[in-house]
Amino acid sequence: MIIEAEKAIILSMWGKISTQADAIGTQALERLFASYPQTKTYFPHFDLRPGSAHLRTHGAKVAAALGDAVKSIDNIAGALSKLSEMHAYVLRVDPVNFKLLSHCLLVTVASHFPADFTADAHTAWDKFLSIVSCVLTEKYR
Amino acid sequence: MVHFTAEEKAAVVSLWAKVNVELVGGEVLGRLLVVYPWTQRFFDNFGNLSSESAIMGNPKVKAHGKKVLTSFGNAVKHMDDLKDTFAELSELHCDKMHVDPENFKLLGNMILIVLATHFSKEFTPQVQAAWQKLTAAVANALAHRYH
Numbered sequence: 001m002i003i004e005a006e007k008a009i010i011l012s013m014w015g016k017i018s019t020q021a022d023a024i025g026t027q028a029l030e031r032l033f034a035s036y037p038q039t040k041t042y043f044p045h046f047d048l049r050p051g052s053a054h055l056r057t058h059g060a061k062v063a064a065a066l067g068d069a070v071k072s073i074d075n076i077a078g079a080l081s082k083l084s085e086m087h088a089y090v091l092r093v094d095p096v097n098f099k100l101l102s103h104c105l106l107v108t109v110a111s112h113f114p115a116d117f118t119a120d121a122h123t124a125w126d127k128f129l130s131i132v133s134c135v136l137t138e139k140y141r
Numbered sequence: 142m143v144h145f146t147a148e149e150k151a152a153v154v155s156l157w158a159k160v161n162v163e164l165v166g167g168e169v170l171g172r173l174l175v176v177y178p179w180t181q182r183f184f185d186n187f188g189n190l191s192s193e194s195a196i197m198g199n200p201k202v203k204a205h206g207k208k209v210l211t212s213f214g215n216a217v218k219h220m221d222d223l224k225d226t227f228a229e230l231s232e233l234h235c236d237k238m239h240v241d242p243e244n245f246k247l248l249g250n251m252i253l254i255v256l257a258t259h260f261s262k263e264f265t266p267q268v269q270a271a272w273q274k275l276t277a278a279v280a281n282a283l284a285h286r287y288h
């Protein structure tokens with residue numbers, strides 16, 4: 001459960017993150033594929049080389065979805081309902097991978113905004129991403 | 142046994158040379174206790190752990206963090222021989238400290254994130270990948286003697 005103080009942290013940091021949202025989404029994916037090569041199995045149809053158009057487009061999509069969740073932080077399930085269905089019925093990404101991407105998102109944000117990424121901010125984002133991950137897997141069965 | 146390429150070893154060793162073990166160790170352990178408060182269960186005698194500032198400023202947290210990260214430095218020196226290097230510590234964590242090995246993964250990820258805050262652009266995806274491999278291997282080595 002995210003408390004009000006944590007929502008405030010997320011909203012204010014998102015203000016900064018959103019100015020580089022696409023790059024951050026893309027870098028998180030690059031980090032995911034570099035550290036956890038098994039995650040590439042979900043993208044046989046993509047050119048996953050760093051800098052590729054596929055990566056940049058997909059990174060932007062991931063960032064946009066996170067932005068939607070931030071803007072509807074009191075109703076993440078509502079905001080991501082369609083995406084949740086897509087993950088359940090079409091994509092069927094194994095739930096373990098959401099933790100891996102969440103971790104890479106945290107590393108990316110930490111490296112871009114070290115001064116803002118205090119332990120409290122880290123906690124807020126970790127909780128937020130856990131909730132997003134839950135929402136995206138809640139229709140799996 | 143985990144095999145590290147020459148590039149992975151170089152990435153780890155060169156970054157490690159720049160790490161302030163005392164400072165980073167304290168931050169790593171502090172973050173573990175803040176972000177995953179249930180890990181405080183192992184540190185009942187550490188005093189005030191009631192808030193982020195209490196934890197990050199706690200002298201026992203800093204001291205123990207330094208100890209933990211210094212031990213991690215041993216891993217950097219023995220990347221080809223982690224199981225033997227950590228055999229004794231593994232038994233200690235099982236028999237004396239009763240630590241769930243899941244916590245080694247949590248701490249490993251804290252190391253990654255603190256390195257990211259300190260090294261920013263230098264902490265590229267490739268450098269991160271080498272460190273992910275090392276922290277995962279150390280976690281495995283520490284769990285290896287569990288029974």
